[in-house]
Amino acid sequence: MDETRRDRNAEGRAHNARPRDGLGRPLPYGAPGVERQPEGVARAPEETVREAQRLLxxxxxxxxxxxxxxxxxxGPDAERELWRGLAQLAVGLTHAARGxxxxxARLLRRGAAALTEFAAAGSGAAVVTSHGMEIGALTGWALGLAARVEEAGAPAVDAAAEAPRLRANG
Structure with a gap:
């Protein structure tokens, strides 16, 4: 297959169809990869958290x-920063696992900042969102991992071993 061609989806939009490994790195066409997540799926928040935790x-x-x-x-505009921050934490973990x-570290800190702002925009005192996630624990995890991966000689992290718990009880 031509490695320089531009893949397109059914609507004609650019969409990379190359298989990917577990950390999202593109593999050569025809190589076995992990099943990709379908794009544009509207999930209930509970389902989003559950599926993301399974993947983490x-x-x-x-x-x-x-x-x-x-x-x-x-999702609703009021929750954009929450989900964007969580996406940045996941990408930060991805980069840390890739070495x-x-x-x-940059994405982990950016995601933590987005979550902190989201929590501050809420009731002020709550550290748990309406979706049961402990924002303080997630930001603490992200900032701690960011500091560790930046230490001189720190190895790439094991993504599964370092995965955060989105909910303390789940």
Whole structure:
């Protein structure tokens, strides 16, 4: 297959059809890859959190990012920063697992900032969103991982072992 061609979806929009590995890296056409997340799926928040957690636990944060991105794009405006921040945490973990400490730390911090702003925009005192996620724990996880991956000589992280718990009880 021509590696320089531009893949298109049914609507004619650019869409990379190359298979990907568990960390979202493109593989050569025809190589076995992991099943990709369908794009543009509107899920209920409970389903979004559950599916993203399943993917994070499986060491596939890039794919969890795609689930969060769907919620970010299809959810209510009031929750855009929440889902965008969670997507950035997942991409930050992806980069850290790929060995890109600088990019991973930057995205983890950016996602943590988005979550902090989301929590501050709510009732002020609550650290748990209406979807049961503990924002303080997630931001603490992100900032801690960002600091660790930036340490001199720090190895790439194991995405499954480092996956955050989106909910303390789930």
């Amino acid at each position: 636990d499986a060491g596939m944060p890039f794919h969890a990012h795609e689930v969060f991105e769907d919620a970010w794009k299809s 890109n400490a600088t990019g991973g």
